[in-house]
Amino acid sequence: MTRSRKKQVHLAAHFPGVNNTTVWSDPNSGSQTDFASFVHFAHTAERGLFDFLFLAEGLRLREHRGQIHDLDVVGRPDTFTVLNALAAVTTHLGLGGTINTTFNEPVEIAKQFASLDHLSGGRAAWNLVTSSDAFTGENFRRGGFLRPEQRYERAAEILEVAKKFWDSWASDAVRADQAAGVFVPDEAISPVDHRSELFQVSGRFGTPRSPQGYPVFLQSGDSDPGREFGAATADAIFSRHGTLEAGQAFFADLKGRMPRYGRHPDDLKILPAATFVLGDTPADAEERAAHVRRQQVGPQTAIAFLEQVWGRDLSAYDPDGPLPDVDPDPENVSITRGRVRHERDTVALARQWRELAESRNLSIRELIIETSARQSFIGTAAQVAEQIDSYVQADASDGFILVPHLTPGGLDEFVERVIPELQDRGSFRTEYTGRTLRDHLFQGDTPATRDLATRDLHHPLHPRESGLSAH
């Protein structure tokens, strides 16, 4: 096999989630919950030689104007359980998911990710998501216990404690030496003791070190503390910076922060979320894209989007009519709960939207389609491959996490048509060359491997130095 010197594109597959990107009204839309949908999606991603599949998770159903939001897909199965089951029907595909750092405890996260990594042969990835809201906390023992400014403090520390658990077993602890009667030497398991304001955790961890040592760490926070956390700890970052220039700025910013943490820029992959629509011709693709956008922004969804900005009930307005002439209620910022919110000046935004609608004669629905739902890549397979490759070669990203709009078949066409184009360009693998997700992301030169090598030399309790090895 010839190894191209060209920078390689990394792709991840985001199972369609619980927002209006996912089109449930299409005749080809299947179950969001049945395991068969996940199997279909995973098989497509693995056939396409993707680095990993990704499942998002939110721990409380979204609400809009005090009621459960009913216009988008609602509900999904448990992340760990689906990923473990998918490990049974795939062989190479990485298996990643969001696990909240606020409403889980380190010892169970450590055990669950170590188990997934063992049972998948080293394919686990953890997207660390922080939350502090009392709204989600109402589903958990501790309620809304965390101050917002402590979100990343807790996330960083939960990661630190989880790593202590994972590191507490030497990588060759399990000897299973029948002749010597030694299954695991005592010295191969070190007690963990971590005491701080947030955690008081101590004891011996119950699960052996897994194939990857640590799961691959994913991050998506865009705030300054979020970026800092990502630069310090993440293996891959999901960004939202879609344009070439914004992507390049984010890429440079993140990678520029890494040396402070003793990390090489290649140790982190930047993977913006991206949507796509393919067509046989450019015009065909544009037509399909417009159709999908209308599916994503139905009349009721258009009004709901508007209400998020206006902060008031706009159900009396005609989605095919003009924008409201009243101003937003700037006080009512909690009209939608259970989804990520970004602080913004709603009065200014409303003014901007009204100007745009007036100048182009847009209805409410047309305006929301225009401002919210434009796909990242639209074109023929060759065009989309060219766009993806050019972003990556220009260091606007290291690849993308693709978010199809249909479950479960939304990735099929991409894998059949775009992947071969990327391969022809010499920018994408033609086979999996490693077994673990770290292999896929870093071609064997993995940060964790280096950690382990260092640890093997310096860990005072490492069995190789303890003299307990059989023979």
Added chain:
Amino acid sequence: MTPYLAVELDGAGRHPAAWRLPDARPGELFTAGYWTGLAQLADRAGLDFLAIPDSFAPPAEGQAGLVRGRLDAVAIAARVAPLTRTVGLVPTATVTHTEPFHLSKAIATLDFVSLGRAGWQPEVSGTQAEADLFGRKEWSDGPPPADTLWRELADAVEVVVRLWDSWEDDAVIRDQATGRYVDRNKLHYVDFAGEFFSVKGPSITPRSPQAHPPVVLRLDHVEDELEALPVVGRWAQVVRIAAPDLAAAADARARVRDAVAAAGRDPDEVAVLLDVETLLADTPDQAQATLAQLDGWHDGPGGTEHGTLRILGTPVALADLIEEAVGSGAADGVTLVPLALPSGMHTVAEGLVPLLVQRGLRPSAPTPATLRDRFGLARPANYFTEARA
């Protein structure tokens, strides 16, 4: 009646030295292949379910000769689910330090990925060592008494089951005309507020194929039976008992049935399965010799569960015991606990099950069914629609 037949799969088997047997696979205990192989044997043999133990208990110190380390039981069950077709999958889930909300969606999802074969075995964690791993501050004066632990378990089970009902079966409507994916009148806040936690709901996971995967509870610790019985009576669909002989088992089964009746439920809807430790061989002498070897490695009789029936001998002896246990009303079936694995699973699948089939005590071929179907349990009504009616 047909005896229920389950097997508990714990590492290399319950005997602490089992991993040293020549046909053990100790180097594979933490791999998917090991668990898949065992589960597929059970699946082909038509067992009712596999019980997969779990605990956060730290590995014992000073015991280099013991199997130490375990994987998450729900994870193992999920991993083997797509590769099996008929066997029920019953992981242990600790409820003392964990979140009922997470457990509810994990077991419901196990039900989705197994197409209706999930159950779960909730357990309390009573040791300080487990509390310290979680860092539970309120345990700084030591573990609470058994009645507190079991009250919390009962609350956890109640929340899990309510969350399973927090979605009605037909909540997803995909109504094009109104643009609504769900009918939110069919989603319910559970609004549970109890002594240990409060949970708002609804679940983030829709109602699963069985709606309520069966609750399996162990009643095999004499020291907390008093505290456990009311919870068993209220919530269990399957109860695992341990007893030194069939007379004691019959007494335990009667206590379970009384507790079920006291909770206002029909005792015939709760199956009582007797734990039986097994080490099977072609002759009793061979089984004894293997045990002697295991005990020798362990420097004494293998630390097995106190007061648990044990069959050291041939598949015929075990089949006789099962027939007698069920015929005499001592149990509705058995949970076999092999002293050694994977050999103990092979002897069950290849030795015991064909005998039971010959005697008409087991079906001749495994049939696809949900775990509730296997125990004759109808799909349950929804708590919230019942409440509305």
